[in-house]
Amino acid sequence: MTTTSETTNTAPDERTSPAPWLPVAAGAVTLVMWASAFVVIRHVAGDVSPGALGAGRLLVAALVVLPLVLRRGWVSPTRREWGLLALGGLGWFGVYNLALNAGERHVDAGTAAMIIQIGPVIVALVAVPLFGERLHAWLVAGMVVGFAGVAVIARGSSDDPDASLVGVLLVLLAAAMYAVGVLTQKVLLRRLPSVQVVLVSFLIGAVTCLPFAGDLPGIVADGGAELWWVVYLGVFPTAIAFTTWAFALTHTDAGALSLTTFLVPLIATFVAWVTIDEVPPSLTFVGGALAIVGVLMTRRKPRPVG
Numbered sequence: 001m002t003t004t005s006e007t008t009n010t011a012p013d014e015r016t017s018p019a020p021w022l023p024v025a026a027g028a029v030t031l032v033m034w035a036s037a038f039v040v041i042r043h044v045a046g047d048v049s050p051g052a053l054g055a056g057r058l059l060v061a062a063l064v065v066l067p068l069v070l071r072r073g074w075v076s077p078t079r080r081e082w083g084l085l086a087l088g089g090l091g092w093f094g095v096y097n098l099a100l101n102a103g104e105r106h107v108d109a110g111t112a113a114m115i116i117q118i119g120p121v122i123v124a125l126v127a128v129p130l131f132g133e134r135l136h137a138w139l140v141a142g143m144v145v146g147f148a149g150v151a152v153i154a155r156g157s158s159d160d161p162d163a164s165l166v167g168v169l170l171v172l173l174a175a176a177m178y179a180v181g182v183l184t185q186k187v188l189l190r191r192l193p194s195v196q197v198v199l200v201s202f203l204i205g206a207v208t209c210l211p212f213a214g215d216l217p218g219i220v221a222d223g224g225a226e227l228w229w230v231v232y233l234g235v236f237p238t239a240i241a242f243t244t245w246a247f248a249l250t251h252t253d254a255g256a257l258s259l260t261t262f263l264v265p266l267i268a269t270f271v272a273w274v275t276i277d278e279v280p281p282s283l284t285f286v287g288g289a290l291a292i293v294g295v296l297m298t299r300r301k302p303r304p305v306g
Contacts, residue, residue, distance in 0.1 A: 018251060027248035027260060030241045035267035037237035038109040043276055044229050045105045051212025052219060053230060054097030058206035060234025065202070065243075068195040075192050077200075084184045085200050092181025093205025098212060100174040106167025110269030110280040114288035115153060115171040117265060117295060121146040122179035124298040138300040146294025152287030194246050202238070262292050 041053065048056075077085060104112050121143055128135045154168040181201070188197050210216075219226050265288055272278040280288075 018247075023248045023251040026244040030245040030248065031260060031263055032267060033237045033241040033244075034261075035113065035264045036271055037233055038104070038113045038264075038268040039272045039275060040229050040233055040237075041101055042104045042109040042112070042272065042278070044226055045101065048219060048226050048230065049212065049215050050098050050101035050105075051209045051214070052216035053101045053233070054094070054209035055206045055213040056216055056219070056227075056230035057097065057233040057238055058093055058202045058209065060231050061238035061242075062199055062202040062206065064235055064239035065195050065199050068243075069193075069199050072193055072195060075196060077188075077192060081188055081192060084188050085197065086204060088181045088184035088188070088197075089201040089204025090208050091177040092184075093201050094208025096174045096177035096181070097205060097209055099170045099177065103167045103170030103174065107164060107171060108278050108280050109272040109276075110265055110278070111153060111167075111284050111288075112171045113265035113268040114280075114284065114291060115150060115168060116175050116178065117262060117288070118146050118150055118172065118291050119175040119178040119182070120295045121291075121298055122176050123182050126179055126183060139298050142294045142297030142300070144294070145297060146291050149287045149290030149292075149294055152290060153284050155283060155287075195243075198242055262295075 044053065100112065100116075107115075124139055125143060128139075150168065150172060154165055185197060219230065269280060
């Protein structure tokens, strides 16, 4: 799931001129798939370990995108790029999946989707020392409001405060790992094809999850519903959703498209309500709204002086 907003870009030679409705449709498909991931993870959290869910999902996704990489051809990464690939794969796809899958054992799907939205705030914070971006007033205020929203979510997301806090912190860790992935891909996609970056990241993430996936062989051997939910997560919210998002991002305004990811918590909440009869507590929606406002504030640019 990514999620939130799990974004990639495409190499210049991958650009075409599709019909105007196709990028819109691709973006909509991506949002629904990402939202569904939160619901599926919540649905199987009690039956599949976080490691098995993450490793299985990523291995399936790698198999789906492998033919695309073989068709496009391999571009040899530099030593620095290998380091960034390792960091992004370990963080965004490895630790992210472990933390999110474990967190959704304690918080509902809609709540998890709301917390993940804080990822862009963390990206903005880390970009200050990493890329030399300015720490302006809007950025500071947005961070305060955004994390206040997470605190409200933690307060109102469960009748069990201890379990709720554990779940919120785990999903917040996943949001931080999302930020790691965005920042590493910002550099990697300047030269490497997007499908190659995600393939390597999927594989590194799967290796990270495997030590915690002792129940995965049994799930595969059993061939039951749990296996097919894992396959669904690998094919649709991971492999296909990354591809459709990259397509939409190539042919639309990046800023406007990225704002649509704020719809993911609403979609996830609706799908969870319809399919597993689960709705977040009312206070969680207040916290989610604060988190989204905080993200929007960090994207405001200060007026130039003079």
